[in-house]
Amino acid sequence: MSLITCSKGHQNPEGSRFCTLCGEPLPEHNAFAGGINTGLVEGTRLRDRYMIKYQLGQGGFGRTYLAEDTGRFNELIVLKELMPTGQGTYALQKAEELFQREAAILHKLRHPQIPKFWELFRDRKGLFLVQDYIEGKTYQDLLNNRLDNGQSFSEVEIIELLQQLLPVLSYLHKQGVIHRDISPDNVIRKEQDGLPILIDFGGVKQTAIDVATQLAAEKYGGSGTRLGKSGYAPDEQLRLGSVAPHSDLYALGVTAIVLMTGKPPQELFDAHTMSWVWNRQLNLSSDFNKILQRMLAQRPSERFQSAEEILQQLPAVSTVPETRVQPHLTQRQITSSNNNFIPPSPAPINTSGQGHLLDNSVEVPDEIVGWNWGAFLLPGFWCLTNRVWIGLLSWLDLSVVTLGIPTITISILLGLKGNEWAWKSRKWKSVKAFKRHQRFWAIAAFILWALFLIIIIGVILFAIAIAGFGM
CATH class of the missing domain: 1.10.510.10 (Transferase(Phosphotransferase) domain 1)
Known part of the structure; x- marks a missing residue:
């Protein structure tokens, strides 16, 4: 006896209409081909644009494939082959009418946590829906x-x-x-x-x-x-x-x-x-x-x-x-x-992003507590990606009136507390991701300050050379 597999991999007896484990409608005869659809094989090209890589799943609405969009730098996309459980041309016409209505709604959705819908098209007597692939x-x-x-x-x-x-x-x-x-x-x-x-x-x-x-x-x-x-x-x-x-x-x-x-x-x-x-x-x-x-x-x-x-x-x-x-x-x-x-x-x-700077109830991992060179050397820039907005105060003291004391104070403060404040202020994927981000800022700060010092030394040496020629 052959088995029918739903899109989640659950196997069901032949003739089943719904998955016995998850309740998903199971595939029946393909309305577009007039028989059992064995699916599209690797390398199949649809609309002279979408190249099938392999099948991702199968459900009551049809099959889902991973494909490359050759019209967008071979970007990976998801192709859904839509197969209404009816027979003949009339079923396809009805399906296309309703799918077009549904597609118009999906196309309006714009949210980073919803795969973007691209288009609905017909090819090989089938109806296909194109969406972003989420890894x-x-x-x-x-x-x-x-x-x-x-x-x-x-x-x-x-x-x-x-x-x-x-x-x-x-x-x-x-x-x-x-x-x-x-x-x-x-x-x-x-x-x-x-x-x-x-x-x-x-x-x-x-x-x-x-x-x-x-x-x-x-x-x-x-x-x-x-x-x-x-x-x-x-x-x-x-x-x-x-x-x-x-x-x-x-x-x-x-x-x-x-x-x-x-x-x-x-x-x-x-x-x-x-x-x-x-x-x-x-x-x-x-x-x-x-x-x-x-x-x-x-x-x-x-x-x-x-x-x-x-x-x-x-x-x-x-x-x-x-x-x-x-x-x-x-x-x-x-x-x-x-x-x-x-x-x-x-x-x-993961307790990151759960409180304000002075909220002591938020637990900060011991491995990230310590001095932050990126925050100390580049407080006005570091604060932007770490969302520790107190660092913006360093931009308010660019004159010689106060001898840079407020800026130095902010730099030292962020050097001491920057790691803890950044952990509380922003959601981080993991401690590893947090440390990698701070390491980037430290490296960038040392490179920028080294370049700045080289330029200053170069200007001084150039001025000395010019003065020597003048004498």
Whole structure:
């Protein structure tokens, strides 16, 4: 018996319409080819511009490929081959009509944490959507890696994730767009800067489903399939197709508890009492517990109605105690050392960007405390990229009236406290990234001052030479 694989790699029996693990609609016959579509092979060129490298995934809406855009210096992009679950030319016409409407919405979105949509085009009797490629791992992959080591995400990390994702949802909702498919699989931690990126907008998949719905209704009558990932989407979205900002916030809440417990939603929900039981697995701070309870409320009216509401109530990371969660042990760890295994320590907490300069409640890593040559030698420039704006005061004293005492004072102060203040004032990817940035400024400062001294010495020697000739 052949198996059908969803875009997340889950295998399902032949004939399945939805993935038994994640609820994703599974691919059926290709409406564009009139049979089973085996996918595009490496080297295939579309629209005389996009060169297929390999297939990234497959879902109910079609297939996703990594490709090179030869019209933009071979930049990597994502190509989505959209295949409505219908047959014939009429299905394609319906699909294109609805996809064009969806594409017009996606094209208006401009946010650094949303992949840019480029265009929609037809080629080889197919319909294709072009978006930016985001290099990084999904949070589901990151969670799986941690579970292999007996770990999961901490409360502090999840609060930071929400602080980074909620503004993105706020932007979307103000544009009248509902994501509709938030889950750990659809959030990527960008390799470059560590920011979470929202991918795989449900609107595209919903459009594919709408085509099948319209065709079925016109031919047979009846209602269509509703979009939503089982366990993540709220009940009203799965049953009625009703979505609103609080639908995304509900799915984000489920994502949070899955990342902290390391368990799928089905194991955190009691189907008999129709209530969440995740708090049996976690011991969270009181404030964050209340926020999650409200995000996951069964009645839509009891949930947060906007992302801004949650952002206003999120506790400060520095006030959150260590999360206690039932450890996740691998089979190898369970059977080793006569069951005396001690779970590994959680990953270090990134406290950067959590307070103002004089906020002593923010913990600064010991390895970055010390003298900062870049801040000392170039205070007026160093402060710009490190967001320690007190360094701008060094520009106010360029005269000889005060003999440069204020500038010298600022330089010494930043030399002593610059590292600590920069850590508090700006969000850093890691301690390593912070130290690399400060090392750059130190090298740049020494080079610039060396050049300056060489010029000064050269001018003095030149003046002496001129004076000697004059005598």
